[in-house]
Amino acid sequence: MNITCTINGKQAVYQVSSDMPLLDLLIDNAHITSLRPGCRKGHCGSCIVLIDDRPALSCLVPVFDIRGRDIITFERFQRTRDSTDIRKGFEQAEAVPCSYCYPSKTLITHGIISRNVNPEPDEILAAFALHACTCLEPDQVVRGVLQAGSYRGRRRKYARSK
Amino acid sequence: MAQKSRYISGMYRPNMLYGTIIRSPINRGRITSIDIPPMGDDVVVVRASDIPGSNGLRILKETLPLLTGETIHYLGQPILAVFAPTLEDAKVHASSVAIQFDTIPPDMEDRGIFTDRTVTHGDIDKALMDHPRVVERSYLTRELESSYTAPTGALSYPEDDRVIIHASTQWPFHVRDSVAEVCGLQKRRISVYTTPYSPNYGEKLVYPSMYACLTALASIKSGRPARLISRFPALSPRITVLRKTALDESGIPCAEDILVTADVGAYPLFAEEITEHLRCGVMGYIPLDHYRIRVKTLHSPHPPRYHFDGFGYPSALFSSESHISEICYDQEVNPAQWRLNQYTSQQLHLLNGASMGETPLEEVIQRVVKESAFNRKFAVCKINQVQRSSHASFRGYLRGIGIASGFAPNGFSRNYPWEKLYSVQVRLDENNRLSIHTSLCNSGASYTWRRTSSEILGIPEENIEVVYGGTRELPNSGPHILSRDISIITPLIRRCCESIKSQRFKEPLPIIVKRGFKAKSHEPIQEFHRFKPFTTACWGAVVVELEVDSVSFMPEFRGIWCAIDCGRLFNEEVLRNNLRTKLLKILHLAVGGRITPDYMPKVEIQFVDRGSSVPLSGSQVLVGLFYAAFTSALSQALDRSITELPITPPDILAQLEDL
Amino acid sequence: MPAVNRSPVVYTPSTVSELLELRTRMPQATIWAGGTALMSRYYFYPYPLSRDIISLGKVAELSRITRTERYLDIGSTATIEQILTVGHHILPPLLARALRQIGPPTLTSRATIGGNLCIPDLRLNLSASLSLFQVQVELRGGKRFGQQSRWIPLNRLYQKEGGLLIQDHEVLTRIRITFDEGDFQQFQQIGFPYRYPEEAVLFSLFARHSQSSVSDYRLAFTFPRIGIFRDRDIESAVTNQSLPLMHGDIAEISDLLRRSLHHFSSRIAPIQYARSIRAFERSLTLLNTRSVSR
Ligand SMILES: Cc1cc2nc3c(=O)[nH]c(=O)nc-3n(C[C@H](O)[C@H](O)[C@H](O)COP(=O)(O)OP(=O)(O)OC[C@H]3O[C@@H](n4cnc5c(N)ncnc54)[C@H](O)[C@@H]3O)c2cc1C
Ligand code: FES
Numbered sequence A: 001m002n003i004t005c006t007i008n009g010k011q012a013v014y015q016v017s018s019d020m021p022l023l024d025l026l027i028d029n030a031h032i033t034s035l036r037p038g039c040r041k042g043h044c045g046s047c048i049v050l051i052d053d054r055p056a057l058s059c060l061v062p063v064f065d066i067r068g069r070d071i072i073t074f075e076r077f078q079r080t081r082d083s084t085d086i087r088k089g090f091e092q093a094e095a096v097p098c099s100y101c102y103p104s105k106t107l108i109t110h111g112i113i114s115r116n117v118n119p120e121p122d123e124i125l126a127a128f129a130l131h132a133c134t135c136l137e138p139d140q141v142v143r144g145v146l147q148a149g150s151y152r153g154r155r156r157k158y159a160r161s162k
Numbered sequence B: 001m002a003q004k005s006r007y008i009s010g011m012y013r014p015n016m017l018y019g020t021i022i023r024s025p026i027n028r029g030r031i032t033s034i035d036i037p038p039m040g041d042d043v044v045v046v047r048a049s050d051i052p053g054s055n056g057l058r059i060l061k062e063t064l065p066l067l068t069g070e071t072i073h074y075l076g077q078p079i080l081a082v083f084a085p086t087l088e089d090a091k092v093h094a095s096s097v098a099i100q101f102d103t104i105p106p107d108m109e110d111r112g113i114f115t116d117r118t119v120t121h122g123d124i125d126k127a128l129m130d131h132p133r134v135v136e137r138s139y140l141t142r143e144l145e146s147s148y149t150a151p152t153g154a155l156s157y158p159e160d161d162r163v164i165i166h167a168s169t170q171w172p173f174h175v176r177d178s179v180a181e182v183c184g185l186q187k188r189r190i191s192v193y194t195t196p197y198s199p200n201y202g203e204k205l206v207y208p209s210m211y212a213c214l215t216a217l218a219s220i221k222s223g224r225p226a227r228l229i230s231r232f233p234a235l236s237p238r239i240t241v242l243r244k245t246a247l248d249e250s251g252i253p254c255a256e257d258i259l260v261t262a263d264v265g266a267y268p269l270f271a272e273e274i275t276e277h278l279r280c281g282v283m284g285y286i287p288l289d290h291y292r293i294r295v296k297t298l299h300s301p302h303p304p305r306y307h308f309d310g311f312g313y314p315s316a317l318f319s320s321e322s323h324i325s326e327i328c329y330d331q332e333v334n335p336a337q338w339r340l341n342q343y344t345s346q347q348l349h350l351l352n353g354a355s356m357g358e359t360p361l362e363e364v365i366q367r368v369v370k371e372s373a374f375n376r377k378f379a380v381c382k383i384n385q386v387q388r389s390s391h392a393s394f395r396g397y398l399r400g401i402g403i404a405s406g407f408a409p410n411g412f413s414r415n416y417p418w419e420k421l422y423s424v425q426v427r428l429d430e431n432n433r434l435s436i437h438t439s440l441c442n443s444g445a446s447y448t449w450r451r452t453s454s455e456i457l458g459i460p461e462e463n464i465e466v467v468y469g470g471t472r473e474l475p476n477s478g479p480h481i482l483s484r485d486i487s488i489i490t491p492l493i494r495r496c497c498e499s500i501k502s503q504r505f506k507e508p509l510p511i512i513v514k515r516g517f518k519a520k521s522h523e524p525i526q527e528f529h530r531f532k533p534f535t536t537a538c539w540g541a542v543v544v545e546l547e548v549d550s551v552s553f554m555p556e557f558r559g560i561w562c563a564i565d566c567g568r569l570f571n572e573e574v575l576r577n578n579l580r581t582k583l584l585k586i587l588h589l590a591v592g593g594r595i596t597p598d599y600m601p602k603v604e605i606q607f608v609d610r611g612s613s614v615p616l617s618g619s620q621v622l623v624g625l626f627y628a629a630f631t632s633a634l635s636q637a638l639d640r641s642i643t644e645l646p647i648t649p650p651d652i653l654a655q656l657e658d659l
Numbered sequence C: 001m002p003a004v005n006r007s008p009v010v011y012t013p014s015t016v017s018e019l020l021e022l023r024t025r026m027p028q029a030t031i032w033a034g035g036t037a038l039m040s041r042y043y044f045y046p047y048p049l050s051r052d053i054i055s056l057g058k059v060a061e062l063s064r065i066t067r068t069e070r071y072l073d074i075g076s077t078a079t080i081e082q083i084l085t086v087g088h089h090i091l092p093p094l095l096a097r098a099l100r101q102i103g104p105p106t107l108t109s110r111a112t113i114g115g116n117l118c119i120p121d122l123r124l125n126l127s128a129s130l131s132l133f134q135v136q137v138e139l140r141g142g143k144r145f146g147q148q149s150r151w152i153p154l155n156r157l158y159q160k161e162g163g164l165l166i167q168d169h170e171v172l173t174r175i176r177i178t179f180d181e182g183d184f185q186q187f188q189q190i191g192f193p194y195r196y197p198e199e200a201v202l203f204s205l206f207a208r209h210s211q212s213s214v215s216d217y218r219l220a221f222t223f224p225r226i227g228i229f230r231d232r233d234i235e236s237a238v239t240n241q242s243l244p245l246m247h248g249d250i251a252e253i254s255d256l257l258r259r260s261l262h263h264f265s266s267r268i269a270p271i272q273y274a275r276s277i278r279a280f281e282r283s284l285t286l287l288n289t290r291s292v293s294r
């Protein structure tokens, strides 16, 4: 099947099987290196990408479903201001995820604070509920996300005021 | 931040072939036919008959077959590998290969013994007969499988007259030597680079060499790059420790008979060393006049076992420490107090009488006891236990607290036959920049190395680099197991720096210093009694407090307290985080993964600083002690002897049998 | 270009009639909603004999949620997340909790209600929880099969032992929930229904009570690999008691549950059995506490 989509700002066409997981397309065809294929079954949460700016588990998305969509992976996201909010937030909260988790944690955080810069702790923890993460304690994650949200909020306010 | 670094799954070369392995679906048997349908020009099949060199990986004294010739020895044994331009093609082609087998029925499978070593002292049989009080328990660590891991694999490609290999290996020179032997190449024509891996998880000692050989064969056959990633599960060995302990009038062990069996799979890889580690781990800290320790490694039709926390040592330590707690419960004494009473002497001795000299054992115990309020909680749990006259009517709290203390060695045993000299090299260049060269360059220890060199030479850390490279550029520093990065490499780097320090300002730059490590020549142990099997030890104590949920039967951790002597501390925060991560991973394994992924109990880790100049790795000791403290706490909560790991809600229910 | 052409053909109908037409033509094709359950199967890809796919994703009508005073009408491809958002203030607590516990937004933004109800061999959070309310589901089949649309109570979607009773030519299109007011509602996921279904139990409870009695009591246990257990005798046994329940009453009703569970299936694992009894007893104790504090 011909799959046309935009990956990290570049439109491309791939000839692949329709039921291939997006994760495989990104790693093997688009040569994305930030992805961490873990369980490939939706359990570990380490394969997150943004599809139309919303975080998704790329192992559970078939490529036929990304036709015409905009996919952003951590490589590209990392270079945005949105990402800086999150990096600064986690640093400020002294809750920096390890390299294995970093890309996914960042993108999930983006998903949360894009909708609400001041989310409830429960909402934050629920968003990370799949992650078999052993480095950060739950309240560290909460602090990190809230701090990131506050950077994002301030930046938005500033942008609006201009 | 290592997010820049590439896991093997993120490595790619143009025109690359993707590989998949066809493995044996049976335990034991013979291949009678392999039927490979035509697959097209760009598909490469690697069969045993394609191997130009030897069809086997040499692991010290043993050889593990690479691809099955005729006889199948274990479930999952590789039979052939298929490489194609996409992974999907490779897998679909692989599924079209038809293989016929003659199976060997399970009762005819060979389940022999690889090694069987016994040491005795005194007259153990008589001692057990003479003492009326004997505590007997069997401790079992089942096969543990790590769950989601960074993938294991390799990528090979030809470049000029060489073969370049990237592999997620803990032992790059083993990859090189294996590829040389299998492909019939000269070693200097191969360069192996290590990709990031997590040493805690997944088999990165033997499998990467296997995958590297297969990709190298495919790459040589096709002239194209070839990559293979496998999720073949790696299980730790199943270890059973049966202990019979005679107690004297005051309830102190005076004689012990210990039988250890370790199922190491179809090939006895590292069997000798496993024996040493198990033997050391079961010893405990009360010298005995009568003892017998027998360690057997057993054969089974399973893949070679992998060793993510030392060669079975944590399971052995788990048995020693749980056993002490069991002895205490039998006598209704507080296990923390009991330990403090026994281990106060400045000179601690092992079961075989070997002197451990001055140890921080008492201090680590004191610390965790105090921080966790052990004595008070232990008393409360005990009262609870007594009040629960019958489980049938009980629907309330099942709470318990457990303690364990002891040491784990760093590095290989003194009894290990190293054939090679392993080394590191440090170079001070004309611009006063220091570079550290070691093939263990993927190690998390690089932070420690830079700090320690900076201290010795007064060079700012930003001017010190741990060089990343391949086996052609770097010295052979051996395998990254048993925390060798800390226990062996760090002291070597220190020695290099000391030497540079003494030459600096006298000799012209650059100054290059190389230091090597070779274990003392291997002599079979003449006399086990009083023999101290390891040179370095890391001491610690752990307390675990938990409650068993009365509806789900899941253990819920209320707190974990650790005190540990990791020698010289370079960065307490980093170390604390690493150890905590380790502990939580082990916790997941210990409950058979039955825990919500985001579940994080409170973990407190304190360090005991005795002014040592060398760092020690605390992960092995922590694992063994956690196992023991966890099962002891569970034993108290359930008022049953819990001596098996992992333990899941169905197991807990089976213990209670109250419904 | 893949050397082996195994790429399943994906059909993306945009109306229900197109969908039904395709369904009639290809009863063997895989119905694809969010795909989360399909893709998390171990051997999903590359599956050498994969079937063609009918994706429901573009059938706008199927993802609609309509709200009235009395009921919620949910299209089968509405995602869990969507239902939680739209139903924010009106979902009964039992359902809200069952939906929320399915997983994080990364999963629930794709997972659909229809998918959750139609996994052939696994009953999960929603089946039993919904069946405690008056829930009708609409099944639609192709013209050729006579009946265009039929509404059935949700529990008739399943066999006694859990299996799905959906015909090859049918598609689940709508779920209609009529709300009841219940002042004591519980949903509990005990264990891990998706990863360790043989050990897990899902406990759903709906009740109305005053200080001294229970007027309506509905209870269901889900054993993911076995099916849904609901027993009117137990329900009326509780309804006939006055509150607070005495220790002996609890023991008696609990005994009744033990016996019924034994009858229900021999495949219930001891851990599921024990968890069910314990959860039930705890909920009765909680009901007592509630009634006393009224
Ligand atoms: C990691 C993970 C954890 C999970 N944990 C939980 C949990 O804790 N609790 C829980 O309840 N669920 C859990 N789930 C299951 C989840 O709820 C389901 O995967 C999801 O609801 C299925 O919806 P879907 O749209 O993705 O279905 P699909 O995967 O698209 O389809 C599932 C099945 O239903 C069929 N189907 C779908 N729609 C229709 C229709 N309209 N008519 C007829 N047949 C149809 C499909 O053919 C397929 O057989 C988990 C899933 C994953 C991956
Ligand atoms: S790889 Fe584990 S959730 Fe996708």
Ligand code: FES
Pocket: A096, A097, A098, A099, A100, A101, A102, A132, A133, A134, A135, A136
């Ligand atoms: S931050 Fe390290 S495992 Fe999640």
